[in-house]
Amino acid sequence: MSFPVEIIIDILLRLPAKSLIRFKSVCKSWYELINGVDFVNRHLERSLATQTNLHFVYNAHDTLCMADFDSFNKPIELNYPFRDSVMVVGSFNGLLCLQSSNQRPLVIYNPTTQTYKKLPLLGKSASFDHLRSMWHFGFGYDSIARDYKCVSVIQCGNGNGYRMGPFENEVMVYSLKDDSWRKARTPSVPFNFGYRRNVFVNDSIHWVGGVNENVAIVAFDLRDETFSTLPIPDCDSLNRRGMYVGILDGCLCLSISYNELRDSDIWVMREYGVAGSWTKLFSIAKRNGHDAVERPVCYSINLKELFVHMSFICEVASINLDTMEISIVKGPDFNFCTNAHVCVENLLMLEDRNCEWT
Template sequence: MIMMMKITHLPFDLITDILSRLPAKTVVLMKIICKSWRNLIDDYYFVNYHLEQSLATKTNLHYVVSTPKLYLQEYAHLEEPFEQNCPVLYSADFGSFDNPIELRHPFKNCKTPVWVIGSCRGLLLLRVDNGHLLLYNPTTQTYNVLPLLIVYQPTMSDALFDYGFGYDHVSRDYKCVRIFQSLYKEIWCPLCEVMVYSLRTNCWKRVVDVPCYFRSRGWGNGVLVNEMCHWVGTDSDDMYKHIVAFNFTDETFSCLPLPNALLNYQYEQFHGLHMEMLDGSLSLLANRYPHCDLWVMKEYGVAGSWTRMFTFETLDTINLERPIGYSSDKKKLLLKTSLFRLLCVDLETMEYTEVTFADWNRGLDPHVYVENLLMLDYAEFIDESHVRKKRGKRKNRRRRRRKNEN
């Protein structure tokens, strides 16, 4: 009689390998099987091993997009209700870009708009309208509130904020960079302040300024490629010169070349020049009516490696802004347009299909993230309901502790 071996009796290395290949949400459910599995899944080294496995195989990838959900709030001193935006986040995989699922994020019912401004190794960088920044893991539903930065903004100036989010493999630390640039129009004198946040130390510090003044196009959010954050912008004369890059390891700036075909064009000659990470490489969407060219830097940092991959027809009154990602079979490409719509383009027929979310046909801040098991420390959020929830959890822990002592 052959006895069936229980799965819990498998060699530990084999169990580790099997679990590391499963989606993070599935792995979390495996904690209930036995204590040894729970200890393994909660272990810091397994959490990172699982993440590195997903990044290496490009599996467990999803895209996240936010939509404005309107709700009404009565104010005693107003005769009519007042409209505000409530963030609703949707997530979907890269199989077909269909069936997005609404995320039950912990600040869903806050009374302040929340924007996704960066993504790195499964974590999202969010910006709240009142100036707060948050790190959020959509898989484990945990988050951290970054210390608030106060910036003096001089009058009679052209002030810009640019943000970037990345990971330093040397120190194994998640970092956020905020670039503040202000240009006195009367004397054309630039001011600059570059601050870097470290998740390991949970504090900001000032680093070297940018080597040149640039005005970023789009939302001022950096594009993470090769452990560096990138911005494409113009100089004071609205001329495209180069790409500004920030290295998260040594916290310094450098410049990368643009495609030679795009140099020396005035900004007005473009309907838009937008940069994004596509399949691990820097990419540019150059809108020049009636066409839109997709350029990809095949070899990082090499000007001659810029390659024009696709040419799309420009839609009426709609500019193509950002390539989000290929489908799993590389036959489709998800694009963001200037009217906050997401389009899925068939790369064989070049036909467009609109992506919708429940009863809303537009999406904001689309980003790619990978499922992971990283748990962020809970920090107080600006919404009072979350503060009360945290206090209730503390009371329950103290109550259980006293019960165990008795």
């Protein structure tokens, strides 16, 4: 007795990627089905909707690792396409944008399928003094064009230091569909991003930006390739020492540190773009010798813990939301975990998968 195709597809959509990758070898029709764009998208959408097939991807010393979500158990070292240490520039839908420590080309990497796409090299702009320039990268998804994009922002100061404007800017956008870089249509952004990390939410890449004493969240919308600014929450500006963007439950959030980075507040923007929707979720005092919270990563599945990055020590910690006690995350096979990202399984196969990295 054979099952209808619709039932087979429904069963397969419920399986983890590891099983589906193995099932590609069952027969040609299953190989074509599981590799098909429609199946890949439906499997991703179901995983996101049900909050299943999730993993942590993180740096452990000079390697990139993946572990079970919520527990950091069963860590494995990923076979990423660099021979040296790597930094995660951004992540979305289970794809990571990676940059190596020696500034080789950026790579879009899928840890689920262990495939990657090497981006074309960015040429140097003749109009910039690259010794005084800072490069900022971001990664996300254009929901209108249905295209993954990487953004490069080159900023050159005026010689008075990076906190003093004005800034020259050059913004380049890479399209995975077109496999090419092009100059963005956007005008210059009058804020310096410093060395702060970015986060992708609501079709936009966000940085904390500042010039002189003015601070705002700067957003680059991948749909129309324009910059905009979002106000920060009303907080104690005199004692403010550090600000970092993040994402919680699909909403933009902001971690603000005070008093020489000893205490932190975590805010969430309940309604995107509405200043009055900023809500303070937690106030976290420095305890047990731990440093201030740099940025949230995610809630645990049971919503009783919040995983966060800690400043300075650069490790991931869990906060018990009942007691507000902080514990550094330590798994059975590792004791140093930084730069964690929550990744959903994505069956997308990236085309440079069979290339040798040189």
